[in-house]
Amino acid sequence: DAGVTQSPTHLIKTRGQQVTLRCSPKSGHDTVSWYQQALGQGPQFIFQYYEEEERQRGNFPDRFSGHQFPNYSSELNVNALWLGDSALYLCASSLGLAWAKNIQYFGAGTRLSVL
Amino acid sequence: AQKITQTQPGMFVQEKEAVTLDCTYDTSDPSYGLFWYKQPSSGEMIFLIYQGSYDQQNATEGRYSLNFQKARKSANLVISASQLGDSAMYFCAMREGGTGTASKLTFGTGTRLQVTL
Numbered sequence: 617d618a619g620v621t622q623s624p625t626h627l628i629k630t631r632g633q634q635v636t637l638r639c640s641p642k643s644g645h646d647t648v649s650w651y652q653q654a655l656g657q658g659p660q661f662i663f664q665y666y667e668e669e670e671r672q673r674g675n676f677p678d679r680f681s682g683h684q685f686p687n688y689s690s691e692l693n694v695n696a697l698w699l700g701d702s703a704l705y706l707c708a709s710s711l712g713l714a715w716a717k718n719i720q721y722f723g724a725g726t727r728l729s730v731l
Numbered sequence: 732a733q734k735i736t737q738t739q740p741g742m743f744v745q746e747k748e749a750v751t752l753d754c755t756y757d758t759s760d761p762s763y764g765l766f767w768y769k770q771p772s773s774g775e776m777i778f779l780i781y782q783g784s785y786d787q788q789n790a791t792e793g794r795y796s797l798n799f800q801k802a803r804k805s806a807n808l809v810i811s812a813s814q815l816g817d818s819a820m821y822f823c824a825m826r827e828g829g830t831g832t833a834s835k836l837t838f839g840t841g842t843r844l845q846v847t848l
Contacts, residue, residue, distance in 0.1 A: 649835065658735075658822050658838030659776070672835050704774055710834065718826070718834050722768070722776035 618643055620709050620723035628729045629697050637692040637726045641709030648690040649720060650682060653704040665690055666712070694728075702730045734758065735823050735839035743845050744813045751798070752808040752842045754823030763827045765806040766836065767797065770820040779821075782806055813846045820844075 621640045629635050641648055647666045651659035661674035665684035679695045688709075694701055704727050708720035736755045744750035756765065767779040782790045782797045790797040798807040810817055820843050824836040 647834075651836075656840075658824075658840050659836070661835040661837070664835060674835065706774075706776060708776075708836075718764075719766075719778055719781060720834070720836060721778060724773060724775040727774070 620707055620721055622705075622707050622723035622726050624726060625724065626727045626729075628731060630731050631697055631699060633697050633730075634693065634695045635697060635728060637694075637705050637707075637728070639690045639692070639707030639709075639723060641688050641690070641707075642721050645709035645711050645721070646688050647710045647712060648684060648688065649708045649710070650690070650692045651706040651708065652676075653706055653725070655703070659706055662692070697730045699730050702728060704728075734837045735825055737823055737839035737842050739842045740840075741843045741845070743847060744810075745847055746815060747812055749809060749811045750813055750844065752810070752821050752823075752844065754806045754808065754839060756804050756806060756823075756825050758804075758825065758827050760827040763825055765797070765799070766824040766826070767795070767806075767808045768822045768824060768838075769817075770822060770841070772819070776822070780808065810844075815846050815848075818844060818846045 623638045649664040650662040653659040662676050663673045664671050668684045681693045684690045704725045706725045708722045710720045763784045765782045768776040770776050780792045780795045782799045789799050794811045796809045820841045822841045823839045
């Protein structure tokens with residue numbers, strides 16, 4: 617049973633560039649959430665996708681955008697990269713929006729360095 | 732105001748001993764869930780245990796138990812019989828809202844646990 621997979625594992629970009637991160641959810645899951653984890657901090661919620669629509673968004677600028685495909689996989693795009701975008705980007709998958717014990721399972725993350 | 736507070740940046744525990752990691756939360760929503768995740772140096776967040784706000788009993792999962800004190804708004808993680816492999820960052824997280832709502836998690840700043848021989 618494949619868990620959540622993310623690619624690439626590491627990425628180095630320069631300021632002003634654009635980046636795309638990819639996530640495949642755990643088998644059977646249809647909801648994908650993205651989080652940003654700066655060094656030494658807890659993850660911060662970016663947005664969540666369900667049925668190919670953005671359902672909830674955290675306090676992140678429009679430079680952060682996403683997409684969910686019919687097979688439930690997802691992409692996170694960041695435009696006009698800043699040094700402050702350097703972080704571990706975590707993808708989490710879950711089943712539907714039903715609240716009761718809706719566990720989010722995480723991938724190993726993509727570590728983005730902006731120089 | 733912080734929604735999730737973890738006041739212990741670092742903790743040490745000897746192998747085979749029990750350890751308690753503290754977590755307090757703040758919400759006015761009557762429906763919420765509390766989660767603990769483990770993050771080894773590899774980066775992956777590993778789900779450990781869940782407690783719902785309406786659950787009458789404290790959650791347990793193997794060596795992990797959650798000491799849920801609703802009136803005090805605390806959800807401490809207890810790890811029994813610590814093992815060297817338990818050395819990692821531990822995050823407490825909360826989800827607010829009822830059925831059908833989007834389910835973002837709000838995380839604390841984490842506690843680094845080091846298990847020693």
